[in-house]
Amino acid sequence: MTALRPHAEEFYAEELAALAADDDRSRPPGWRLSPQAVVTYLLGDGGKITPKYVGSRRLMEVAVATLATDRALLLLGVPGTAKTWVSEHLAAAISGDSTLLVQGTAGTPEEAIRYGWNYARLLAEGPSPAALVPSPVLRAMETGAIARVEELTRVPSDVQDALITILSEKTLPVPELNTEVQAQRGFNVIATANDRDRGVNELSSALRRRFNTVVLPVPATFDEELDIVTRRVAQLGRSLDLPETTTALDEIRRVVTVFRELRSGQTDDARTKLKSPTGTMSTAEAISVVTNGMALAAHFGDGVLRAGDVASGIVGSVIKDPVSDRVVWREYLETVVRERPGWADFYRAARDA
Structure with a gap:
C-alpha cells in the first residue's frame, strides 16, 4: 500500500541523497548534511532540488544556525505560515527522521515530553528499563536527533516546563530508576507556536530563554x-x-x-x-x-x-x-x-x- 502522505525524508529521499553525496562541507556532529546543504534543501537550487520554503534565505540560515548550537529553535507566526512544514523538513534534512513529534494540545501530559510506563510490566516487575515508555523527545536524546513539539503554547504551562531541564542540562532524570538519560550530540528541539490561537499558554521566561525565536511572516508579495x-x-x-x-x-x-x-x-x-x-x-x-x-x-x-x-x-x-x-x-x-x-x-x- 502507498502512504497518503509520506514523511519528508521519504518523499524527498532522492534529493537528500544527492545533496549528501555532493556535500563536502563540515557537518555538525550527528547531522546528515552541512548547514549550507540544509538551507539548499529548504530553498532549492534552481535545478534538481525543489524549494520547500519560499521566503527569506536569511531566516532559514538563522534557523539552521540555531540548531547547530546548544539553543533550541522556536518557529513563531500566525497560522498558515508554514511553521510545521519548515520544522518537518529541517528535521528530515538534519536527522533523516521527522517523526519524533509531540503534538501540543490543552490535554498534552508531561509523559509526552518526558516518559511514561507500561503499567502491566510496571505492576509485574516494578520500575525497570523494559517498563519505561520513552517519549519522542527522549528517543531523540538517545539517538542524537531532532525532536519536534507542535503548538507549544497550547501545552499546559507546567508541562511546558518539563523542557527546561532537557534544554539547559541536556539530560532527563529518571528518578524511578535512579538514573538519567544524557542527550547525544546532534540532539535539539524545534517547537512551533502561534499567537492567534485561543487558549494560548504563554511560555515562562525561563523556557523562552532557552529558545532562539524565528518569526515566519506571511508571504510578502x-x-x-x-x-x-x-x-x-x-x-x-x-x-x-x-x-x-x-x-x-x-x-x-x-x-x-x-x-x-x-x-x-x-x-x-x-x-x-x-x-x-x-x-x-x-x-x-x-x-x-x-x-x-x-x-x-x-x-x-x-x-x-x-x-x-x-x-x-x-x-x-x-x-x-x-x-x-x-x-x-x-x-x-x-x-x-x-x-x-x-x-x-x-x-x-x-x-x-
Missing part, C-alpha cells in the same frame, strides 16, 4: 504567495491523482487575490479599504481551497478548475463568524468583485454559494 500555493497544490494533486495545475492558474490567481485583499484590509491597488474577517485567511487555507476545488473539478466536472469549484471553499474560509463575517463577505462581493473586469463568473458563483 503576491507573486511569492502565488508560487507557494501553486507548488503545494501541485504536490498535493500528484498524491491525490488530481489534474495538473497548469489549467488552473487563473483561478489560483483569483483565490490568492481574494485572500490577500481580505487579509490586508484593502484591494491590491490600495484604492479601496476593506473590512477583514475574523479568520486568518492564511496561505494554508488558500492551498486547501484550491485543492478542494481541483477535486470537485476532477470528480464532478470536466477536470478544469473553474470559479464555481473554488467559490464555496472561499466562502467557507471567510465566514467563520456567521454574523460579522457574512457582512464582510457580502460587502467585498458587492463593492470589489462585482465591479472587477473579468470576474463576473466568480461573482455569480460566490453569490450562489
Whole structure:
C-alpha cells in the first residue's frame, strides 16, 4: 500500500541523497548534511532540488544556525505560515527522521515530553528499563536527533516546563530508576507556536530563554504567495491523482487575490479599504481551497478548475463568524468583485454559494 502522505525524508529521499553525496562541507556532529546543504534543501537550487520554503534565505540560515548550537529553535507566526512544514523538513534534512513529534494540545501530559510506563510490566516487575515508555523527545536524546513539539503554547504551562531541564542540562532524570538519560550530540528541539490561537499558554521566561525565536511572516508579495500555493497544490494533486495545475492558474490567481485583499484590509491597488474577517485567511487555507476545488473539478466536472469549484471553499474560509463575517463577505462581493473586469463568473458563483 502507498502512504497518503509520506514523511519528508521519504518523499524527498532522492534529493537528500544527492545533496549528501555532493556535500563536502563540515557537518555538525550527528547531522546528515552541512548547514549550507540544509538551507539548499529548504530553498532549492534552481535545478534538481525543489524549494520547500519560499521566503527569506536569511531566516532559514538563522534557523539552521540555531540548531547547530546548544539553543533550541522556536518557529513563531500566525497560522498558515508554514511553521510545521519548515520544522518537518529541517528535521528530515538534519536527522533523516521527522517523526519524533509531540503534538501540543490543552490535554498534552508531561509523559509526552518526558516518559511514561507500561503499567502491566510496571505492576509485574516494578520500575525497570523494559517498563519505561520513552517519549519522542527522549528517543531523540538517545539517538542524537531532532525532536519536534507542535503548538507549544497550547501545552499546559507546567508541562511546558518539563523542557527546561532537557534544554539547559541536556539530560532527563529518571528518578524511578535512579538514573538519567544524557542527550547525544546532534540532539535539539524545534517547537512551533502561534499567537492567534485561543487558549494560548504563554511560555515562562525561563523556557523562552532557552529558545532562539524565528518569526515566519506571511508571504510578502503576491507573486511569492502565488508560487507557494501553486507548488503545494501541485504536490498535493500528484498524491491525490488530481489534474495538473497548469489549467488552473487563473483561478489560483483569483483565490490568492481574494485572500490577500481580505487579509490586508484593502484591494491590491490600495484604492479601496476593506473590512477583514475574523479568520486568518492564511496561505494554508488558500492551498486547501484550491485543492478542494481541483477535486470537485476532477470528480464532478470536466477536470478544469473553474470559479464555481473554488467559490464555496472561499466562502467557507471567510465566514467563520456567521454574523460579522457574512457582512464582510457580502460587502467585498458587492463593492470589489462585482465591479472587477473579468470576474463576473466568480461573482455569480460566490453569490450562489
